[in-house]
Amino acid sequence: MFNQFRSLFISKEQNETNDKYIAVPENEINEGLKRHIVELEKLGEKYSKVLQNKYKDEFERYGKKNLRIWICRDIDGDEESDLSSGQCLEKEYHSQVAINFDGFTDEEDAYAYYIRLWYYFGGYFKGAGTLYDLSKNNLETDIEEMLKEVFKQT
Structure with a gap:
């Protein structure tokens, strides 16, 4: 059991510290970047729907029901129902592709699996x-790899 938690921690840590991300200094945060973030989140939504449909039956065969993959947005940890990518230039805005399925009932567990898009x-x-650096990475492949990792760990 400890190894599952350890590998989960390592997986999340690697997700945040590898070369999948670009550091954006304050002077480059502008309307052009906002358009890029909006498109990135739309792409994430598209891939989330496709991959959720693709993997739903496989997860259910192993007792993992109601697979859900979605774009999760929050500001300073607070999810608001009307929060959209249009607010991505507000400080402490996060957007990520989140993965969940039945079995996670605690709010903290709902974000155990994710790929950060913008913070x-x-x-x-x-x-x-x-x-998230689309020029060096394939978001669809990264989501699919995360799904496979989720499947192995649970």
């Missing part, structure tokens, strides 16, 4: 962002 962090006057 804008900072203080009152200065900030920076971290953006």
Whole structure:
């Protein structure tokens, strides 16, 4: 059991520290970047729907019902029902592809599996962002690999 938790931690840590992301300094956070983030989130939504349909039956065969893959957005950890990619330039905005299925009932577990797309962090006057790098990575493949990892770990 400890190895499952250890591998989950390592997987999440690697997800955040590898070369899948671009550091975006404050002076490059602008409307052009916003358009890019909106398109990235739309692409994530498209792949999420396709892969959810593709893997749903496989997960159910092994007792993992109601596979759900979606774009999750929050500001400073607070999910709001009307939050959209249009607000991506607000500080502390996160967007990520999240994966869940029945069996996770605790709110913290709902975000055990994810691929971060955009995170804008900072203080009152200065900030920076971290953006998933589509020029070096394939989002669909990364979501699919995460699904396979989820399947192995649970």
